[in-house]
Amino acid sequence: MRSLLLLLLIFIVSCNSAKEGKPNVVLFVVDDLGWTDLSSYGSDLYQTPNVDRLAKNGMLFTDAYATCTVCSPSRASIMTGKYPARINCTDWISGHKKPFAKLKIPEWTQYMAQEETTLAEVFKKAGYKTIHIGKWHLGEEDKYWPEFQGFDINIGGWSMGAPQKRDGGNGYFPPYLNPRLSDGPEGEYLTERLGDAALEFIEENKQEKAPFFMNFWFYNVHTPLQAKADKITKYEKQVEQGANHQNPIYAAMVEHMDDAVGKVLNKLEESGMLENTIVIFTSDNGGLRGNYENNRKKVTSNLPLRSGKGDVYEGGVRVPFIVHWPNNILEGQVADTPIISADIYPTILGLTGIKLEEHSTENIDGIDFTPLLTSGADIHRNAIYWHYPHYHLEGAKPYSAIRKGDWKLIEIFENEEVELYNLKEDIGENNNLRLSYPEKVVELQNDLNTWRKDVNAQLPKTNPQFMEEYESSWKAGQWRNRPDEEFLEHLRKAD
Numbered sequence: 001m002r003s004l005l006l007l008l009l010i011f012i013v014s015c016n017s018a019k020e021g022k023p024n025v026v027l028f029v030v031d032d033l034g035w036t037d038l039s040s041y042g043s044d045l046y047q048t049p050n051v052d053r054l055a056k057n058g059m060l061f062t063d064a065y066a067t068c069t070v071c072s073p074s075r076a077s078i079m080t081g082k083y084p085a086r087i088n089c090t091d092w093i094s095g096h097k098k099p100f101a102k103l104k105i106p107e108w109t110q111y112m113a114q115e116e117t118t119l120a121e122v123f124k125k126a127g128y129k130t131i132h133i134g135k136w137h138l139g140e141e142d143k144y145w146p147e148f149q150g151f152d153i154n155i156g157g158w159s160m161g162a163p164q165k166r167d168g169g170n171g172y173f174p175p176y177l178n179p180r181l182s183d184g185p186e187g188e189y190l191t192e193r194l195g196d197a198a199l200e201f202i203e204e205n206k207q208e209k210a211p212f213f214m215n216f217w218f219y220n221v222h223t224p225l226q227a228k229a230d231k232i233t234k235y236e237k238q239v240e241q242g243a244n245h246q247n248p249i250y251a252a253m254v255e256h257m258d259d260a261v262g263k264v265l266n267k268l269e270e271s272g273m274l275e276n277t278i279v280i281f282t283s284d285n286g287g288l289r290g291n292y293e294n295n296r297k298k299v300t301s302n303l304p305l306r307s308g309k310g311d312v313y314e315g316g317v318r319v320p321f322i323v324h325w326p327n328n329i330l331e332g333q334v335a336d337t338p339i340i341s342a343d344i345y346p347t348i349l350g351l352t353g354i355k356l357e358e359h360s361t362e363n364i365d366g367i368d369f370t371p372l373l374t375s376g377a378d379i380h381r382n383a384i385y386w387h388y389p390h391y392h393l394e395g396a397k398p399y400s401a402i403r404k405g406d407w408k409l410i411e412i413f414e415n416e417e418v419e420l421y422n423l424k425e426d427i428g429e430n431n432n433l434r435l436s437y438p439e440k441v442v443e444l445q446n447d448l449n450t451w452r453k454d455v456n457a458q459l460p461k462t463n464p465q466f467m468e469e470y471e472s473s474w475k476a477g478q479w480r481n482r483p484d485e486e487f488l489e490h491l492r493k494a495d
Contacts, residue, residue, distance in 0.1 A: 022127070022211035023325070023352055024277040026264060027344070029078065029215075030257055031071060031135055031161075031222040032309055034287020034302045035318045036244065037254055045238060045245035046254040050262030054281055054324040057331050059373055063338045064321030065403075066285045069310050069388060069396065071161055072137050074284040074341055075217070076112040079119050079138070079149070081345030081366040085387040085457040087116065092161065093137060098391045100467045102414050103398055105390050106458035111139030112149065119345050120150030123213040126354050131201050133194050134217040137161035145180070151215065155197045156181040156190075163190055165224045172219070172226040189228055191220050191253075195260030199267045206271045216264070220257040223288070225299065227252030244301040275326045278351050280344065283319040285309050290394065306429045310392035312399045312410050313429050317386060325351065329373040338403060340384045342366035347373075365455075385451050389413070389460045398460045402448045409444035413460055418445070 036042045040052040040060065067077040070092040073084035084090045088109040095108070112118075120130045132146035136157030139145065146154040158180050165171035172190040174183040184193050198216060205212050231252035239246050261281070268274040287300040289308035302308045302315035309316055321339065323329060328351075343366040349356050350370035371377035383404035390398055398413045406424035411417070420434045420441055434441055452459075 021276070023328075024212050024214070024268075024273060025123070025128075025348055025352065026214045026216060026268075026277060026279045027078075027348075028261060028279070028281040029075070029217045030220060030281075030283045031218055032285065032288050033221055033254075033257075033283035033320060034300050034308065034315070035305055035320060036302060037221070037283075037287055037300055038320055040322075041320050043245050043254075044240070044243045045235065046251050048254060048258040050258045050265060051281060051320075051322065053265065054261070054279060054322045057326065058279070058322055058324030059330055059333045059335055061321040061323075061339055062334060062336045064282065064319055065317045065338065065340045065384060066283065066319050067341045068386065069285050069312065069316035070392065071135075071284045075136075076116075076138055077342045078344050079112060080116045081119070081342050081364040082116075083342060083365045083385065083387070083455055085385075085452070086363055086365060086455040087113065088458065089138075090388060090458070091390040093140065093159075096391055096393050100465055101391055101463055102466050102468075103460035104463035104465075105398065105460050108390075108458070111141070111144040114144070114148065118150045119348065120146070120213060120215065122150075122349065122354060124150050124152070126352075127211065129205060129208070129210050129212045130215070131155070131212065132157045132215045132217070133197055133201075135161060135219050135222075136217070142179075146215075153201070154180050156194060156219075157217070162222045163219050163224065163226075165226075171224045189256060191218060191256045191260050194218070195263045198260070198264050202264070202267045202271060202273070206273070214264075216260075218257050218260070221250060221253045221300075223299070225249040225253065227256055231255055244303050246301075247297040247299060250300055277325070278328075278348065279322075279324040280348070281320065281322040281324075282341065282344075284341075286311075286314075286316040286318060288394075289315070304428050308394065310394035311396045312386070312388070312401055312412070314408075314423070314427065316396070323373055325373075330376060333376070335372065337369070337372055337379060338381070338384055339369055339379075340366070343369055383447055383451075385448065387452065387455070387457045389458055400448055400452060400457070402444050402451070404444060404447065407440060407444060409441065409448065411445065411448065420444070 037046055038048045038051050040055040066074040068074045068084050072092040073089050076089045077084055090108045093110045124130050130151045131153040132151040133155045136146055140159045146157040163171040164177040169177040174188055176183055227249055232248050235248035235251040239248055268277050286308045287302045289298055305315035305318055306313040307315040346356055346366045346368040347370055350368040367379055367381055369379045372379050383402050386401040388399055401410045406422050408421045408423055410419040418434050419432045421429045
Protein backbone atom coordinates (compact mmCIF):
# COMPACT_ATOMS: atom_id res chain seq x y z
CA MET A 1 0.00 0.00 0.00
CA ARG A 2 2.80 2.37 0.93
CA SER A 3 4.47 1.63 -2.42
CA LEU A 4 1.28 2.51 -4.28
CA LEU A 5 0.94 5.78 -2.36
CA LEU A 6 4.58 6.63 -3.09
CA LEU A 7 4.11 5.95 -6.80
CA LEU A 8 0.95 8.08 -6.81
CA LEU A 9 2.80 10.93 -5.08
CA ILE A 10 5.64 10.75 -7.61
CA PHE A 11 3.12 10.81 -10.46
CA ILE A 12 1.34 13.88 -9.06
CA VAL A 13 4.59 15.74 -8.50
CA SER A 14 5.84 14.88 -11.97
CA CYS A 15 2.58 16.07 -13.57
CA ASN A 16 2.73 19.37 -11.70
CA SER A 17 6.37 19.80 -12.67
CA ALA A 18 5.56 19.15 -16.30
CA LYS A 19 2.75 21.67 -16.18
CA GLU A 20 4.92 24.30 -14.52
CA GLY A 21 7.81 23.43 -16.79
CA LYS A 22 6.12 24.55 -19.99
CA PRO A 23 7.78 27.82 -20.94
CA ASN A 24 5.72 30.95 -21.36
CA VAL A 25 6.16 32.92 -24.59
CA VAL A 26 6.10 36.69 -25.08
CA LEU A 27 6.29 37.91 -28.66
CA PHE A 28 6.96 41.64 -29.03
CA VAL A 29 6.39 43.06 -32.52
CA VAL A 30 6.99 46.78 -32.95
CA ASP A 31 5.27 48.58 -35.81
CA ASP A 32 7.65 50.23 -38.34
CA LEU A 33 10.75 49.94 -36.15
CA GLY A 34 13.84 50.33 -38.34
CA TRP A 35 16.98 48.21 -38.22
CA THR A 36 19.03 50.89 -36.42
CA ASP A 37 16.23 52.20 -34.20
CA LEU A 38 17.63 50.63 -31.02
CA SER A 39 20.75 51.70 -29.17
CA SER A 40 21.91 48.06 -29.30
CA TYR A 41 21.67 48.29 -33.11
CA GLY A 42 23.58 51.56 -33.33
CA SER A 43 21.13 54.44 -32.89
CA ASP A 44 22.84 57.73 -32.15
CA LEU A 45 19.76 59.20 -30.41
CA TYR A 46 17.16 56.63 -29.36
CA GLN A 47 17.56 55.08 -25.91
CA THR A 48 16.35 51.51 -25.36
CA PRO A 49 17.91 50.10 -22.17
CA ASN A 50 15.26 47.43 -21.67
CA VAL A 51 15.44 45.98 -25.16
CA ASP A 52 19.23 46.23 -24.94
CA ARG A 53 19.02 44.12 -21.79
CA LEU A 54 17.30 41.42 -23.84
CA ALA A 55 20.07 41.62 -26.42
CA LYS A 56 22.85 41.52 -23.85
CA ASN A 57 21.48 38.40 -22.19
CA GLY A 58 20.10 36.71 -25.31
CA MET A 59 20.90 36.38 -29.00
CA LEU A 60 20.86 39.38 -31.35
CA PHE A 61 20.48 38.81 -35.09
CA THR A 62 22.11 41.17 -37.56
CA ASP A 63 20.56 39.68 -40.71
CA ALA A 64 16.93 39.21 -39.74
CA TYR A 65 14.15 40.05 -42.16
CA ALA A 66 10.44 40.71 -42.32
CA THR A 67 8.61 38.70 -44.96
CA CYS A 68 7.20 41.90 -46.45
CA THR A 69 7.99 45.60 -46.60
CA VAL A 70 4.59 46.46 -45.07
CA CYS A 71 2.70 45.35 -42.00
CA SER A 72 -0.31 43.10 -42.70
CA PRO A 73 1.52 40.48 -44.81
CA SER A 74 4.35 40.26 -42.26
CA ARG A 75 1.90 39.79 -39.43
CA ALA A 76 -0.05 37.10 -41.27
CA SER A 77 3.27 35.38 -41.98
CA ILE A 78 4.19 35.39 -38.29
CA MET A 79 0.83 33.88 -37.37
CA THR A 80 0.91 31.17 -40.06
CA GLY A 81 4.59 30.43 -40.68
CA LYS A 82 4.00 30.98 -44.39
CA TYR A 83 5.21 33.43 -47.00
CA PRO A 84 2.65 36.16 -47.79
CA ALA A 85 2.57 35.06 -51.44
CA ARG A 86 1.49 31.55 -50.43
CA ILE A 87 -1.56 32.85 -48.56
CA ASN A 88 -2.09 35.66 -51.08
CA CYS A 89 -1.98 38.33 -48.37
CA THR A 90 0.62 40.46 -50.13
CA ASP A 91 -0.20 44.07 -49.22
CA TRP A 92 -1.38 45.94 -46.20
CA ILE A 93 -5.13 46.13 -45.71
CA SER A 94 -6.49 47.95 -47.74
CA GLY A 95 -3.38 48.86 -49.72
CA HIS A 96 -2.54 51.56 -52.27
CA LYS A 97 -4.45 51.33 -55.53
CA LYS A 98 -3.08 53.20 -58.53
CA PRO A 99 -5.71 53.05 -61.28
CA PHE A 100 -3.53 54.54 -64.01
CA ALA A 101 -0.20 52.86 -63.24
CA LYS A 102 1.68 50.94 -65.90
CA LEU A 103 0.83 47.64 -64.24
CA LYS A 104 -2.50 46.41 -62.93
CA ILE A 105 -1.97 44.81 -59.55
CA PRO A 106 -3.67 41.48 -58.77
CA GLU A 107 -6.50 41.10 -56.30
CA TRP A 108 -5.18 39.93 -52.95
CA THR A 109 -6.63 38.43 -49.78
CA GLN A 110 -7.35 41.35 -47.46
CA TYR A 111 -7.53 39.28 -44.30
CA MET A 112 -5.88 36.29 -42.64
CA ALA A 113 -8.13 33.38 -43.55
CA GLN A 114 -9.79 31.54 -40.68
CA GLU A 115 -8.82 28.26 -42.35
CA GLU A 116 -5.18 28.91 -41.44
CA THR A 117 -3.90 27.28 -38.26
CA THR A 118 -2.50 30.22 -36.34
CA LEU A 119 0.28 30.17 -33.80
CA ALA A 120 -2.26 31.10 -31.14
CA GLU A 121 -4.49 28.16 -32.08
CA VAL A 122 -1.57 25.77 -31.74
CA PHE A 123 -0.73 27.14 -28.29
CA LYS A 124 -4.35 26.96 -27.18
CA LYS A 125 -4.55 23.33 -28.25
CA ALA A 126 -1.36 22.67 -26.26
CA GLY A 127 -2.95 23.98 -23.05
CA TYR A 128 -1.69 27.56 -23.11
CA LYS A 129 -3.68 30.64 -22.21
CA THR A 130 -3.45 33.12 -25.07
CA ILE A 131 -3.67 36.91 -25.12
CA HIS A 132 -3.26 39.46 -27.89
CA ILE A 133 -2.36 43.04 -26.95
CA GLY A 134 -2.14 45.94 -29.42
CA LYS A 135 -2.26 46.20 -33.20
CA TRP A 136 -3.77 43.42 -35.35
CA HIS A 137 -4.68 44.77 -38.84
CA LEU A 138 -5.49 41.39 -40.40
CA GLY A 139 -9.06 41.92 -41.61
CA GLU A 140 -11.80 44.53 -41.76
CA GLU A 141 -14.55 42.30 -40.32
CA ASP A 142 -14.42 41.32 -36.67
CA LYS A 143 -14.59 37.62 -37.59
CA TYR A 144 -10.92 37.95 -38.58
CA TRP A 145 -9.85 39.61 -35.32
CA PRO A 146 -7.74 37.95 -32.57
CA GLU A 147 -10.56 36.44 -30.53
CA PHE A 148 -11.59 34.41 -33.59
CA GLN A 149 -8.02 33.40 -34.46
CA GLY A 150 -7.02 31.52 -31.31
CA PHE A 151 -6.73 34.18 -28.62
CA ASP A 152 -8.62 33.93 -25.32
CA ILE A 153 -8.22 37.66 -24.73
CA ASN A 154 -7.97 40.55 -27.17
CA ILE A 155 -6.98 43.99 -25.93
CA GLY A 156 -6.80 46.64 -28.64
CA GLY A 157 -6.63 44.45 -31.75
CA TRP A 158 -9.01 45.30 -34.59
CA SER A 159 -9.15 46.31 -38.26
CA MET A 160 -7.12 49.52 -38.13
CA GLY A 161 -3.35 49.64 -38.45
CA ALA A 162 -2.72 52.87 -36.55
CA PRO A 163 -4.24 54.90 -33.70
CA GLN A 164 -7.09 57.02 -35.06
CA LYS A 165 -6.31 60.70 -35.29
CA ARG A 166 -9.49 61.54 -37.18
CA ASP A 167 -13.27 61.63 -36.78
CA GLY A 168 -12.85 62.62 -33.14
CA GLY A 169 -10.00 60.27 -32.36
CA ASN A 170 -6.84 61.58 -30.75
CA GLY A 171 -4.24 59.04 -31.84
CA TYR A 172 -2.09 57.76 -28.98
CA PHE A 173 -4.20 59.67 -26.45
CA PRO A 174 -7.88 59.02 -25.67
CA PRO A 175 -10.40 58.90 -27.18
CA TYR A 176 -8.92 55.94 -29.10
CA LEU A 177 -12.08 55.03 -31.08
CA ASN A 178 -11.03 51.40 -30.70
CA PRO A 179 -13.86 48.87 -30.21
CA ARG A 180 -11.49 46.52 -28.37
CA LEU A 181 -10.12 49.13 -25.98
CA SER A 182 -12.08 51.39 -23.65
CA ASP A 183 -10.94 54.98 -23.26
CA GLY A 184 -8.75 55.89 -20.31
CA PRO A 185 -8.34 59.18 -18.45
CA GLU A 186 -7.16 62.34 -20.17
CA GLY A 187 -3.40 62.30 -20.69
CA GLU A 188 -3.13 58.51 -20.77
CA TYR A 189 -0.69 57.26 -23.44
CA LEU A 190 -1.77 54.22 -25.45
CA THR A 191 1.48 52.28 -25.07
CA GLU A 192 1.49 52.73 -21.30
CA ARG A 193 -2.09 51.50 -21.20
CA LEU A 194 -1.23 48.37 -23.19
CA GLY A 195 1.80 47.74 -20.99
CA ASP A 196 -0.37 47.90 -17.88
CA ALA A 197 -2.77 45.40 -19.45
CA ALA A 198 0.16 43.01 -19.93
CA LEU A 199 1.09 43.36 -16.25
CA GLU A 200 -2.46 42.61 -15.14
CA PHE A 201 -2.51 39.48 -17.26
CA ILE A 202 0.82 38.24 -15.87
CA GLU A 203 -0.38 38.81 -12.32
CA GLU A 204 -3.62 36.92 -12.93
CA ASN A 205 -1.80 34.10 -14.68
CA LYS A 206 0.70 33.82 -11.82
CA GLN A 207 -2.17 32.74 -9.62
CA GLU A 208 -3.46 30.23 -12.17
CA LYS A 209 0.04 28.82 -12.84
CA ALA A 210 -0.84 28.07 -16.45
CA PRO A 211 1.63 28.59 -19.33
CA PHE A 212 0.74 31.53 -21.53
CA PHE A 213 1.40 32.98 -24.96
CA MET A 214 1.40 36.79 -25.02
CA ASN A 215 1.27 38.38 -28.44
CA PHE A 216 2.23 42.00 -27.68
CA TRP A 217 2.10 43.92 -30.96
CA PHE A 218 2.79 47.61 -30.40
CA TYR A 219 1.09 50.43 -32.27
CA ASN A 220 4.33 52.36 -31.73
CA VAL A 221 6.21 53.64 -33.67
CA HIS A 222 3.67 54.05 -36.46
CA THR A 223 2.41 57.52 -37.29
CA PRO A 224 0.83 59.76 -36.07
CA LEU A 225 4.00 60.87 -34.32
CA GLN A 226 2.87 61.52 -30.75
CA ALA A 227 4.46 61.13 -27.35
CA LYS A 228 4.30 62.62 -23.88
CA ALA A 229 5.70 66.13 -23.65
CA ASP A 230 8.40 65.34 -21.08
CA LYS A 231 9.96 62.67 -23.30
CA ILE A 232 9.87 64.92 -26.35
CA THR A 233 11.58 67.71 -24.39
CA LYS A 234 14.25 65.26 -23.21
CA TYR A 235 15.22 64.35 -26.78
CA GLU A 236 14.97 67.89 -28.13
CA LYS A 237 17.93 68.64 -25.87
CA GLN A 238 19.90 65.62 -27.07
CA VAL A 239 19.63 65.86 -30.86
CA GLU A 240 23.06 66.38 -32.42
CA GLN A 241 23.67 68.04 -35.74
CA GLY A 242 24.82 65.55 -38.34
CA ALA A 243 23.43 62.53 -36.48
CA ASN A 244 21.46 59.91 -38.41
CA HIS A 245 18.55 60.10 -36.00
CA GLN A 246 17.23 63.60 -35.35
CA ASN A 247 13.50 63.38 -34.71
CA PRO A 248 12.77 63.96 -30.98
CA ILE A 249 9.12 62.91 -31.21
CA TYR A 250 10.02 59.61 -32.82
CA ALA A 251 12.79 59.11 -30.24
CA ALA A 252 10.22 59.63 -27.49
CA MET A 253 7.92 57.05 -29.10
CA VAL A 254 10.77 54.54 -29.19
CA GLU A 255 11.35 55.16 -25.48
CA HIS A 256 7.65 54.66 -24.71
CA MET A 257 7.91 51.27 -26.42
CA ASP A 258 11.05 50.40 -24.48
CA ASP A 259 9.37 51.39 -21.19
CA ALA A 260 6.57 48.91 -21.87
CA VAL A 261 9.06 46.14 -22.64
CA GLY A 262 10.80 46.95 -19.36
CA LYS A 263 7.53 46.76 -17.43
CA VAL A 264 6.85 43.29 -18.76
CA LEU A 265 10.38 42.03 -18.09
CA ASN A 266 10.38 43.42 -14.55
CA LYS A 267 6.99 41.90 -13.80
CA LEU A 268 8.11 38.51 -15.08
CA GLU A 269 11.23 38.73 -12.93
CA GLU A 270 9.32 39.78 -9.82
CA SER A 271 6.89 36.92 -10.37
CA GLY A 272 9.69 34.38 -10.76
CA MET A 273 8.70 33.67 -14.37
CA LEU A 274 11.47 35.29 -16.39
CA GLU A 275 13.73 32.25 -16.52
CA ASN A 276 10.85 30.16 -17.81
CA THR A 277 9.72 32.66 -20.44
CA ILE A 278 10.86 32.83 -24.05
CA VAL A 279 10.93 36.45 -25.23
CA ILE A 280 11.19 37.34 -28.89
CA PHE A 281 11.48 40.94 -30.05
CA THR A 282 11.24 42.17 -33.65
CA SER A 283 9.59 44.59 -36.11
CA ASP A 284 7.08 44.03 -38.91
CA ASN A 285 9.06 45.94 -41.55
CA GLY A 286 11.75 48.57 -41.98
CA GLY A 287 11.62 52.11 -40.67
CA LEU A 288 9.53 54.88 -42.26
CA ARG A 289 11.77 57.47 -43.91
CA GLY A 290 9.84 60.42 -45.31
CA ASN A 291 9.22 63.86 -43.86
CA TYR A 292 6.34 63.85 -41.43
CA GLU A 293 3.57 66.40 -42.09
CA ASN A 294 5.10 69.87 -41.69
CA ASN A 295 8.14 68.57 -39.85
CA ARG A 296 11.23 68.76 -42.03
CA LYS A 297 12.94 66.10 -39.96
CA LYS A 298 12.79 62.56 -41.32
CA VAL A 299 10.69 60.15 -39.30
CA THR A 300 13.80 57.98 -38.95
CA SER A 301 16.92 56.97 -40.86
CA ASN A 302 17.86 53.40 -41.77
CA LEU A 303 21.45 54.18 -42.76
CA PRO A 304 23.64 52.41 -43.69
CA LEU A 305 20.75 50.53 -45.30
CA ARG A 306 19.11 51.83 -48.44
CA SER A 307 15.54 53.15 -48.43
CA GLY A 308 12.89 52.02 -45.93
CA LYS A 309 9.34 50.87 -45.31
CA GLY A 310 7.44 49.84 -48.41
CA ASP A 311 10.55 49.41 -50.56
CA VAL A 312 12.47 46.40 -51.81
CA TYR A 313 15.88 47.41 -50.47
CA GLU A 314 17.38 46.38 -47.13
CA GLY A 315 15.97 49.40 -45.30
CA GLY A 316 12.48 48.11 -46.06
CA VAL A 317 12.90 44.52 -44.92
CA ARG A 318 15.89 44.13 -42.57
CA VAL A 319 14.71 44.41 -38.97
CA PRO A 320 15.93 44.04 -35.38
CA PHE A 321 15.47 40.53 -33.98
CA ILE A 322 16.33 39.36 -30.47
CA VAL A 323 15.64 36.08 -28.67
CA HIS A 324 15.95 35.78 -24.87
CA TRP A 325 15.52 32.67 -22.68
CA PRO A 326 17.88 32.44 -19.68
CA ASN A 327 19.83 29.20 -19.28
CA ASN A 328 18.20 27.66 -22.36
CA ILE A 329 19.72 29.48 -25.33
CA LEU A 330 23.17 30.95 -25.93
CA GLU A 331 23.50 34.25 -24.11
CA GLY A 332 25.27 37.43 -25.17
CA GLN A 333 25.63 36.17 -28.74
CA VAL A 334 25.45 38.02 -32.07
CA ALA A 335 24.34 35.90 -35.04
CA ASP A 336 24.68 36.87 -38.71
CA THR A 337 22.68 33.91 -40.02
CA PRO A 338 19.82 35.17 -42.22
CA ILE A 339 16.40 34.46 -40.71
CA ILE A 340 12.93 35.69 -41.67
CA SER A 341 9.72 36.32 -39.73
CA ALA A 342 8.02 33.17 -41.08
CA ASP A 343 10.60 31.29 -38.96
CA ILE A 344 9.02 32.54 -35.74
CA TYR A 345 6.16 30.01 -35.93
CA PRO A 346 8.19 26.77 -36.16
CA THR A 347 10.99 28.08 -33.93
CA ILE A 348 8.68 28.93 -31.03
CA LEU A 349 7.14 25.50 -31.33
CA GLY A 350 10.60 23.97 -31.40
CA LEU A 351 11.67 25.84 -28.28
CA THR A 352 8.52 24.94 -26.35
CA GLY A 353 8.62 21.28 -27.40
CA ILE A 354 5.26 21.41 -29.17
CA LYS A 355 5.30 18.91 -32.04
CA LEU A 356 4.74 20.72 -35.32
CA GLU A 357 3.59 17.55 -37.05
CA GLU A 358 0.69 17.25 -34.60
CA HIS A 359 -0.82 20.39 -36.06
CA SER A 360 -1.61 21.69 -39.52
CA THR A 361 1.81 21.85 -41.16
CA GLU A 362 0.84 22.03 -44.82
CA ASN A 363 3.23 24.30 -46.69
CA ILE A 364 4.93 25.82 -43.64
CA ASP A 365 7.70 27.98 -45.13
CA GLY A 366 9.52 28.97 -41.96
CA ILE A 367 12.49 27.05 -40.60
CA ASP A 368 12.96 26.06 -36.97
CA PHE A 369 16.27 27.66 -35.96
CA THR A 370 16.21 26.26 -32.41
CA PRO A 371 19.60 24.48 -32.98
CA LEU A 372 21.17 27.84 -33.78
CA LEU A 373 19.80 29.33 -30.57
CA THR A 374 20.77 26.46 -28.30
CA SER A 375 24.13 25.39 -29.73
CA GLY A 376 25.11 27.76 -32.51
CA ALA A 377 24.55 25.05 -35.14
CA ASP A 378 24.04 26.06 -38.76
CA ILE A 379 20.53 25.98 -40.16
CA HIS A 380 20.07 24.62 -43.65
CA ARG A 381 18.27 27.03 -45.93
CA ASN A 382 18.74 27.58 -49.63
CA ALA A 383 17.43 31.15 -49.80
CA ILE A 384 14.82 33.61 -48.54
CA TYR A 385 12.30 35.38 -50.76
CA TRP A 386 10.01 38.39 -51.07
CA HIS A 387 7.12 39.05 -53.41
CA TYR A 388 5.26 42.37 -53.51
CA PRO A 389 3.16 42.75 -56.69
CA HIS A 390 1.95 46.20 -55.58
CA TYR A 391 2.79 49.89 -55.60
CA HIS A 392 3.55 51.77 -52.40
CA LEU A 393 3.35 55.47 -51.63
CA GLU A 394 6.97 55.42 -50.45
CA GLY A 395 8.00 54.72 -54.04
CA ALA A 396 8.14 50.95 -54.46
CA LYS A 397 7.00 49.37 -57.71
CA PRO A 398 5.88 45.71 -58.00
CA TYR A 399 8.83 43.38 -57.43
CA SER A 400 10.15 40.02 -56.30
CA ALA A 401 13.51 39.45 -54.60
CA ILE A 402 15.74 36.68 -53.33
CA ARG A 403 18.65 36.54 -50.90
CA LYS A 404 20.94 33.53 -51.28
CA GLY A 405 24.12 33.60 -49.24
CA ASP A 406 25.57 37.10 -49.56
CA TRP A 407 23.79 37.73 -52.87
CA LYS A 408 20.50 39.57 -53.35
CA LEU A 409 18.69 39.80 -56.65
CA ILE A 410 15.75 42.15 -57.22
CA GLU A 411 13.34 41.86 -60.13
CA ILE A 412 11.24 44.99 -60.74
CA PHE A 413 8.34 44.09 -63.00
CA GLU A 414 7.36 47.47 -64.41
CA ASN A 415 10.36 47.80 -66.72
CA GLU A 416 11.64 44.22 -66.39
CA GLU A 417 14.66 45.52 -64.48
CA VAL A 418 17.07 43.26 -62.59
CA GLU A 419 19.46 44.37 -59.85
CA LEU A 420 22.16 42.29 -58.16
CA TYR A 421 24.00 43.17 -54.95
CA ASN A 422 26.58 41.53 -52.72
CA LEU A 423 25.36 42.42 -49.24
CA LYS A 424 28.57 41.39 -47.50
CA GLU A 425 30.55 43.94 -49.49
CA ASP A 426 27.78 46.46 -50.17
CA ILE A 427 25.15 46.55 -47.42
CA GLY A 428 23.88 49.87 -48.78
CA GLU A 429 23.04 48.30 -52.18
CA ASN A 430 24.85 51.02 -54.08
CA ASN A 431 26.61 48.92 -56.74
CA ASN A 432 24.41 46.96 -59.12
CA LEU A 433 26.55 43.98 -60.22
CA ARG A 434 24.09 42.63 -62.78
CA LEU A 435 26.46 43.06 -65.72
CA SER A 436 29.51 41.81 -63.84
CA TYR A 437 28.00 38.49 -62.72
CA PRO A 438 25.60 37.29 -65.45
CA GLU A 439 25.80 33.66 -64.33
CA LYS A 440 24.76 34.61 -60.79
CA VAL A 441 21.83 36.58 -62.23
CA VAL A 442 20.64 33.52 -64.17
CA GLU A 443 21.02 31.27 -61.12
CA LEU A 444 19.06 33.54 -58.81
CA GLN A 445 16.37 34.29 -61.37
CA ASN A 446 15.83 30.58 -61.88
CA ASP A 447 15.57 30.05 -58.12
CA LEU A 448 13.13 32.95 -57.84
CA ASN A 449 10.95 31.64 -60.68
CA THR A 450 10.86 28.18 -59.13
CA TRP A 451 9.84 29.61 -55.77
CA ARG A 452 7.11 31.79 -57.28
CA LYS A 453 5.60 28.70 -58.92
CA ASP A 454 5.80 26.75 -55.66
CA VAL A 455 3.89 29.39 -53.67
CA ASN A 456 1.56 30.19 -56.60
CA ALA A 457 2.54 33.88 -56.46
CA GLN A 458 0.26 36.27 -58.33
CA LEU A 459 1.89 38.61 -60.82
CA PRO A 460 0.80 42.05 -61.99
CA LYS A 461 -0.36 42.46 -65.59
CA THR A 462 -0.30 45.19 -68.22
CA ASN A 463 -2.84 47.86 -67.27
CA PRO A 464 -5.17 48.82 -70.14
CA GLN A 465 -6.00 52.06 -68.30
CA PHE A 466 -2.35 53.16 -68.08
CA MET A 467 -2.01 56.86 -68.85
CA GLU A 468 1.35 58.31 -67.94
CA GLU A 469 0.13 61.91 -67.82
CA TYR A 470 -2.52 61.01 -65.24
CA GLU A 471 -0.31 58.62 -63.33
CA SER A 472 2.21 61.39 -62.69
CA SER A 473 -0.54 63.52 -61.11
CA TRP A 474 -1.93 60.77 -58.92
CA LYS A 475 -1.35 61.05 -55.17
CA ALA A 476 -1.17 57.81 -53.24
CA GLY A 477 -4.00 57.33 -50.81
CA GLN A 478 -5.97 60.44 -51.78
CA TRP A 479 -7.95 58.72 -54.51
CA ARG A 480 -7.45 55.04 -53.81
CA ASN A 481 -11.08 54.40 -52.91
CA ARG A 482 -12.64 56.68 -55.50
CA PRO A 483 -14.11 55.43 -58.80
CA ASP A 484 -11.72 55.74 -61.71
CA GLU A 485 -14.23 57.86 -63.64
CA GLU A 486 -14.45 60.41 -60.84
CA PHE A 487 -10.68 60.64 -60.59
CA LEU A 488 -10.32 61.00 -64.34
CA GLU A 489 -12.84 63.85 -64.39
CA HIS A 490 -10.95 65.55 -61.56
CA LEU A 491 -7.70 65.41 -63.56
CA ARG A 492 -9.37 66.70 -66.70
CA LYS A 493 -10.66 69.71 -64.82
CA ALA A 494 -7.21 70.24 -63.31
CA ASP A 495 -5.73 70.28 -66.82
